[in-house]
Amino acid sequence: MAHEVDALEHERESWKPSSGLAVVVSDPVRNPELPPHRERMTDKDPAAMTRAVRTIYTLFYLSVAGSIWAIAAYMLFPIESGQIVDIRANNLFIGLGIALALLAIGIAAIHWSKAVMPDKEHVEDRHATRGRDETRAAAIEVFEVANEESGFGRRTMVRNSLIAALVASVAPAVVLFRGLAPFSTPTNPIAGDPVALLSHTMWEPGMRLAHDPTGEPIRAADVTIGSAVHVIPQPLAGLSHEDGYLEEKAKAIVLLMRLQPEDLIEPADRADWSYDGIVAYSKVCTHVGCPVALYEQLTHHLLCPCHQSQFDVTDQAKVIFGPAARPLPQLPITVDADGYLVARSDFTEPVGPSFWERH
Structure with a gap:
């Protein structure tokens, strides 16, 4: 009996932690196994x-x-x-x-x-995968x-x-x-030709530039330096959807900006396409046709929000970054006798994505 008491006392002393912290000993966590299968x-x-x-x-x-x-x-x-x-x-x-x-x-x-x-639940022990015939046969199985x-x-x-x-x-x-793309018809033979459809827009010589969507004509004197104005042909505002308003607008939309005249880089054959630093370019990106409508006033860059193509307004809207393949088409402009901005002509090249021109 004395021997058993001494053994218990010795065991009690051996479990006293030197740091004063209690030590808890428990059994290892058992695998709970899969729950019983419940039939549907x-x-x-x-x-x-x-x-x-x-x-x-x-x-x-x-x-x-x-x-x-x-x-x-x-x-x-x-x-x-x-x-x-x-x-x-x-x-x-x-x-x-x-x-x-x-x-x-x-x-x-x-x-x-x-x-x-x-x-039904299945348990499969992991093992090293090998490219042996037995492994292939098992995969087929x-x-x-x-x-x-x-x-x-x-x-x-x-x-x-x-x-x-x-x-x-x-x-x-x-x-x-x-x-x-619509099919050609006897009454509209160019309906199935995207190049022909995009080569001509609603702009005509003497047609006034107007605010989008109100159709209010724009005076050159009202366009301030650094501004960007969304523009449509003035007659477009009077068209109904049944008369092709959306189709014509999609091709003819223009962004108008005014810079210092000395900042513009213009070749001789385009010297009269602008008016006192005011330039007009198609809003339809030459990459896939997204609207180019973000103008950085300090850098004079136009940005397409879809794929980040950038165009330099000071230098004929040439591409300076991004996937666009060619500059934005420029609309030649001037002023009429009343001081309103008007188009000199239609665009001289197709508007929109460049891939339409590829053969």
Whole structure:
């Protein structure tokens, strides 16, 4: 008995920490293991599995219908008509069709993975991967097992409806490419020629420059040094959307700036294209057609916000940075008898992206 008391006393003394801190000894953390597998209704009830499979391929076929509707809407509501009702309906119904097509594919794929594919948990120990024949054979076996478990090769209705939905979902995008440029017609032979369409704008000799969008004409005396004014041809303000307002504006928009006349670098053949330091350049970037509307007053640089092309206003809007391939087209200007700024002529080169001119 005395021996046991001495042993306990010795053990008590051995656990006294020298720093005065308590020491706690516990067992190592045990692996909680995976929770018990809970079967889904589709695992227990064949009828529920049948309903899930039917829902999946129904959603895939609904996606096909959405894609077909998007194509039909493109034809039923032609945006080329110029009618604002057709433009709105075109955007609305094509968007709804594409949204339905993609949403149905997503919902069906999620339902497939949650209700039909096996959801049993598997534990696989890590090991070094090797390029041996045995490893390759095992990889092939994994794909075969995955195919069998997913039912992709066995459930033909689900597989075929998925393939049909994916193929059909691309069709609206292919059809929409048709609208990138209208086709030529007997009454409008240049409709399908982008170079011809962009070579001429609404500007004519003597046409007044006006504020965008009010159409108020601009006096040269009202343009201050360092200012930048958004400009349209004055007659454009009176056009309606049905008369091609947006199409004409997209080509004819101009940015007007005033600098000190001595800051301008002008060749002899362009000496009369400006007026007392006032210059006008197309707002349509020569890269991909974004609006160039950011003017740095101190550096006299124009910046395109889309891809950061920069143009030097003092030197014929030449490209000094970015992907643009050529300078902005300059609109020749002067003043009329009343002091209003007017165009000398149309642009002398096509406006917009340079790739239209490439053959």
